[in-house]
Amino acid sequence: MSEEILINITPMESRVAVVENGVLQEVHVERTQRRGIVGNIYKGKVVRVLPGMQAAFVDIGLERAAFIHASEISSREGSAVESISALVHEGQALVVQVTKDPIGSKGARLTTQLSIPSRYLVYMPRTSHVGISLKIEDEAERERLKQVVADCIGAEGIEEAGGFILRTAADGARSEDILADIRYLRRLWDQIAAQMQTAGAPSVIYEDLVLALRTLRDLVHSRIEKIRIDSRETFQKVGQFVDELMPEVADRLEHYPGERPIFDLYGVEDEIQKALERKVLLKSGGYLIIDPTEAMTTVDVNTGAFVGHRNLEETIFKTNLEAATAIARQLRLRNLGGIIIIDFIDMEDEEHQRQVLRTLEKQLERDHAKTNIIGITELGLVQMTRKRTRESLMQNLCEPCPSCQGRGMLKTAETVCYEIFREILREARAYQAVGYMVLANQKVIDRLLDEESGNVADLEAFIGRTIKFQVEGMYSQEQYDVVLL
Structure with missing residues (x-):
């Protein structure tokens, strides 16, 4: 491959x-x-403490204050989470690291448990733990790597506390390469520690690559x-x-x-353009509909034009298998995170369900982001999560449509016409005027002069005033103005 x-x-x-x-x-x-600012270290200033939420807002020099939960503030290792009021106070300077970029209306997420990555390791200066990526499954290799780190730390004579996590890339790495990484991370940390002492708040102390x-x-x-x-x-x-x-x-x-x-x-x-669309075509003729929302992302699987050779259950199974592979790719490609609900086509056969889930799990193993499949609900929906740290591809490249405000739907011309009638009635009751001028989109005006012309005549007779119309080329279908004459 x-x-x-x-x-x-x-x-x-x-x-x-x-x-x-x-x-x-x-x-x-x-x-x-x-x-993006994930991984950056800042000296921030606590601007607001929220005891009810066990959290605080920290000014790190961005447009919006960033958010930190009490559990992300280092205190005694292994102890229960202390009250936020006991950990920080307003006006306090705090050295923090960004774990999530600002996404949508939410500010950046922070932690004080600092970590600095290199090729093979992640250095955590404020713990003494040595961990190994779960993706390195060979037990002998895990033991070897633990020993390599212990030997390297011993050889360097590092006395200060500091922990390391061996990344997936460390699988099979030579001890001298790991030692070089440890030296690089120690040098970098010394520079960061020196800056932490002298920097004002808010300011950037370390920027990721x-x-x-x-x-x-x-x-x-x-x-x-x-x-x-x-x-x-x-x-x-x-x-x-x-x-x-x-x-x-x-x-x-x-x-x-x-x-x-x-x-x-x-x-x-071309593939980037396709990744911004709702519909994803499958080779078999089936398709996916992907809908990201504020709360979660939903994925709907449909057979579409695919008709199997044997029977319906076989057709459904084949479509779902192909969809499982396509969904894993789309999640990576679109960088979708948070809660994800997948509505596969209903399968009667439990073995088919297991195989589809297994295919999804297998395909997700290649994902760099952490994923977790929770299982199938009583309604036959697959629940899963994917770690979100940066904006999705769509959030990065697009903005909500100004016409529909991100709903993905516009009010029909008929609905807008009836809104205009109600607005004219309101104006007629509130103000004395010779008549009214309606400014609206071409499609809405066309409807007012054609299908709604009888209603317009009835309204004129009811309020005893004339109504005129003018097309505004720059107006969207939902925009209109009623002007007094």
Whole structure:
């Protein structure tokens, strides 16, 4: 299974695509003027303590204050969560790290349990725990890695408390590479600790790497065959980063100098457009409908035009199996997080249900974000969660429609006509006027002059005044004004 990473750089934005066997699996976008802040460390100022919510708002220099829960404020390890009022007070300076970007109307989420990632490790200066990624399943390898870290810490003579988590990339890593990572993280932490003493609040103490370098650190693994970069300047920066921290990746780096944009060459642009649509077509003729909302994302599976050769149960099973694979890809591609409810087509056969769930689990194993399938409800819905840290692809690239305010539906021309009639009646009771001018969208005016003309005549007779109409080309279907003449 061949995987490639494509990195497209322009002065305004950086984009990364993960392509597997020619099919786009993930896309990440970072705008130069609006970089994500997950992983950044700030010296913030507590602006409001909310005892009822066991939380506080912290000013870290953003438009909206960020949010921290009492459980995210380091106190005594392993002890029960203390009252927020005992942990912080208004006006207090607090060193915090962002765990979730501001999404929609919600401010950033924070923690004081700081962590700094490198290629193989995550360093946690405020704990003494050594953990290993659950994705490294081999027990012998887990023991080896624990021993390697213990030996490296012993060799360095590090006396201060500090914990490490070995990342999935550490599987099979040499002890000297892990030692190099530990040294790098210690140097970085010393710089951060020094800045924590001198910085004012609110201010940035540490910023995570830019997207291209973060991609190298977080997404590169043994199955990645090529990393193609279309900017010479970024290619050189990445080369430098790789020489220092990831020399084993150097031979996979490639500068793409072609005339044709790299994303066009791989069909990535078309796939990004498709990932913004509700409907996802399946090869069998079935389709998915994906609806992200504030509370959760729902995925509906339909057989569509697919008619199986044997029987209905077989048709449904085949569609659901294909949908399970497609859903896992769409969650990664669209970066959908939070609660996800999947409505597979009802299956009578319990073995079929198990196989569909197993397929979904298997496909989700390749996801970098943490996922958890809770199971099937009595209504036959699959409940799952996917960790949300950054905005989804749609939140990143789109904004709510100004005409429908994100409802995805417009009031019909008929509904708007009746609203206009009610508005005219209100105006007639409140003000004396010679007549009224209705300013509205072309479709609404057409209806008023055609299907509703009888109602308009009745209304004129009832209020004893004339009603005139004017088309406003810039108005949406729901917009109108009633002006006194």
